[in-house]
Amino acid sequence: MTLVVKKVDERKLREFKAEAVRRGLTLSQAIEEAIDLWLSYRPLRGEADADNAAYVRERRRLEAYRGMYAVFAHGRFIGAYRTLEEVTAALRALSPRPRHAVVVKVGEDEGGELEWWGGSMRP
Amino acid sequence: MVGRLYEAMNCYEYRRGALHEYPVLRVRLHNLLGEELDLELPIDTGFEGSILLDHETYEFFMVGELPRSAWRTYRTLVGPIPMRTARAIAVIGDEKFEVLVETPLYGGGKRLMGRELLNKLVLVLDGPLKRSCVARRREPA
Numbered sequence: 001m002t003l004v005v006k007k008v009d010e011r012k013l014r015e016f017k018a019e020a021v022r023r024g025l026t027l028s029q030a031i032e033e034a035i036d037l038w039l040s041y042r043p044l045r046g047e048a049d050a051d052n053a054a055y056v057r058e059r060r061r062l063e064a065y066r067g068m069y070a071v072f073a074h075g076r077f078i079g080a081y082r083t084l085e086e087v088t089a090a091l092r093a094l095s096p097r098p099r100h101a102v103v104v105k106v107g108e109d110e111g112g113e114l115e116w117w118g119g120s121m122r123p
Numbered sequence: 124m125v126g127r128l129y130e131a132m133n134c135y136e137y138r139r140g141a142l143h144e145y146p147v148l149r150v151r152l153h154n155l156l157g158e159e160l161d162l163e164l165p166i167d168t169g170f171e172g173s174i175l176l177d178h179e180t181y182e183f184f185m186v187g188e189l190p191r192s193a194w195r196t197y198r199t200l201v202g203p204i205p206m207r208t209a210r211a212i213a214v215i216g217d218e219k220f221e222v223l224v225e226t227p228l229y230g231g232g233k234r235l236m237g238r239e240l241l242n243k244l245v246l247v248l249d250g251p252l253k254r255s256c257v258a259r260r261r262e263p264a
Contacts, residue, residue, distance in 0.1 A: 055190045104190050111189075111208075
């Protein structure tokens with residue numbers, strides 16, 4: 001079938017076309033692959049969204065657990081633990097076993113910008 | 124200091140590159156469920172993080188992902204590359220390290236071991252012999 005899409009970001013589309021060429025795909029093959037990928041990631045993304053939303057809700061209360069690992073899974077706060085062994089035990093005790101969890105070392109995991117000399121995403 | 128002695132413990136053959144061979148290390152990684160995965164990772168001293176992974180391999184570690192606000196970004200020649208970031212345990216030889224594994228938020232990614240982890244190891248890169256070794260410093264008698 002023919003598909004017409006308006007208002008697509010030009011830069012993103014240019015990168016997408018270039019990547020399709022690099023992988024030896026036509027534009028329609030690449031779009032189909034992207035659709036498959038997006039659909040297959042959907043459940044996982046849902047779990048990640050729920051865990052991140054739980055983290056954002058609880059963020060202010062985490063100050064009491066400074067230096068500990070706070071764990072969020074199944075969209076809720078599971079607990080705060082002193083060691084990663086305790087985190088593993090807590091995650092393994094959950095039913096169903098989570099495919100995604102947010103684990104944050106309170107007061108220490110803060111992101112930031114690092115460097116990668118000559119970094120390239122080409123395989 | 125001159126005259127220091129290093130004893131090679133575990134050695135790995137360099138892999139064939141486009142033109143020149145490159146050093147690799149083998150590492151056992153555990154996710155936060157305690158499941159394990161053995162990987163061979165090219166050594167990249169230009170990468171400041173611990174371990175970079177392709178998207179598919181990274182999924183194994185998503186049971187210990189950092190919140191989105193704590194994900195890291197890398198400055199590169201082609202502009203900033205935002206990453207997803209997760210926590211894992213790396214076992215190299217008989218040592219265990221808590222590490223962060225990452226994969227690009229957009230794109231497929233690749234496998235590398237960078238300075239954040241390399242700086243915790245004693246490494247011998249024997250170019251002529253084409254072997255990378257995890258080593259131990261031998262104290263003078």
